Amino acid sequence: MTGKVALVTGAGMGIGEAIVQKLASEGASILIADFNVDAGKKVTAALQSSGTKAEFVQADVTKREDWDRVVEAAKKTFGRVDILVNNAGTAYEAENSLTVSEKNFDKVFSVNVKSIFHSVQAVFPLMISGGGGSVVNISSIAALRPRGKLVWYNASKAAVSNATKALAHEFGPDGIRVNAVCPVLVPTQLANNFVPTFENTPEGRAKAATLFQIPLGRLTTTEDVANMVCWLSSDESSFITGTDNNVDGGRSI
Ligand SMILES: NC(=O)c1ccc[n+]([C@@H]2O[C@H](COP(=O)([O-])OP(=O)(O)OC[C@H]3O[C@@H](n4cnc5c(N)ncnc54)[C@H](O)[C@@H]3O)[C@@H](O)[C@H]2O)c1
Numbered sequence: 001m002t003g004k005v006a007l008v009t010g011a012g013m014g015i016g017e018a019i020v021q022k023l024a025s026e027g028a029s030i031l032i033a034d035f036n037v038d039a040g041k042k043v044t045a046a047l048q049s050s051g052t053k054a055e056f057v058q059a060d061v062t063k064r065e066d067w068d069r070v071v072e073a074a075k076k077t078f079g080r081v082d083i084l085v086n087n088a089g090t091a092y093e094a095e096n097s098l099t100v101s102e103k104n105f106d107k108v109f110s111v112n113v114k115s116i117f118h119s120v121q122a123v124f125p126l127m128i129s130g131g132g133g134s135v136v137n138i139s140s141i142a143a144l145r146p147r148g149k150l151v152w153y154n155a156s157k158a159a160v161s162n163a164t165k166a167l168a169h170e171f172g173p174d175g176i177r178v179n180a181v182c183p184v185l186v187p188t189q190l191a192n193n194f195v196p197t198f199e200n201t202p203e204g205r206a207k208a209a210t211l212f213q214i215p216l217g218r219l220t221t222t223e224d225v226a227n228m229v230c231w232l233s234s235d236e237s238s239f240i241t242g243t244d245n246n247v248d249g250g251r252s253i
Pocket residue numbers: 009010011012013014015016033034035036039059060061062087088089090111138139140141182183184185186187188189190191194
């Protein structure tokens with residue numbers, strides 16, 4: 001990863017934080033875009049103190065003007081973007097689909113899907129001018145094996161996985177690879193939406209793994225996701241594009 005520049009959205013905490021730590025540990029420079037200023041700055045400072053060239057830009061991924069500021073920062077500080085990880089995402093508390101609000105529907109499609117629409121038009125031209133790159137979209141096993149109560153979250157992730165394939169097809173000739181990563185439950189703050197009574201303790205995680213019928217008997221860790229993202233970002237996966245990569249301990253079998 002030495003010499004590569006990675007732009008990661010939603011890296012102020014959770015899965016995104018683990019992704020930037022992994023990419024930085026392999027030598028990449030990091031640009032974090034997150035709307036949570038305190039969290040984003042804290043993660044950026046930790047990377048800088050361990051010797052990584054890192055920068056933070058406060059951005060809401062649903063807004064095109066914020067993407068334009070992120071790209072300006074990328075050009076100014078790093079001159080290029082080799083890796084784009086569309087990680088920022090949101091959900092709503094599992095709920096009967098007869099009552100889920102229109103606001104929550106709009107929220108999941110805006111943060112999870114529209115963000116990727118903007119990322120293409122804002123970031124891809126810079127990647128193409130730099131000779132290509134690797135894009136990793138954080139989807140979910142919910143895209144492939146949906147369950148009730150989170151219908152519109154699942155559908156937004158299905159859109160992420162579908163767009164991933166079509167983008168890979170369209171931009172392959174430009175040297176851009178586009179892949180998706182599909183975790184099952186990861187114990188971050190978002191997990192409380194998926195399992196209302198979720199407790200992030202060894203017992204709570206084991207209970208959730210049983211509930212989700214995961215053959216390998218545990219939940220996805222943030223590091224499991226980061227390792228897959230790192231491989232998909234690296235030249236070791238140079239012939240891999242348009243794929244969903246399940247990081248789910250066999251849940252989707
Ligand atoms: N946690 C899980 O069980 C799980 C499972 C499968 C997929 N995912 C996906 O992984 C990704 C990361 O989830 P997580 O569990 O780390 O969540 P998290 O809530 O712990 O972290 C999300 C981060 O994204 C940022 N963010 C949210 N909305 C944003 C916006 N509009 N603009 C900029 N930044 C924004 C937040 O500030 C936060 O730093 C999401 O796309 C999520 O859907 C999570």
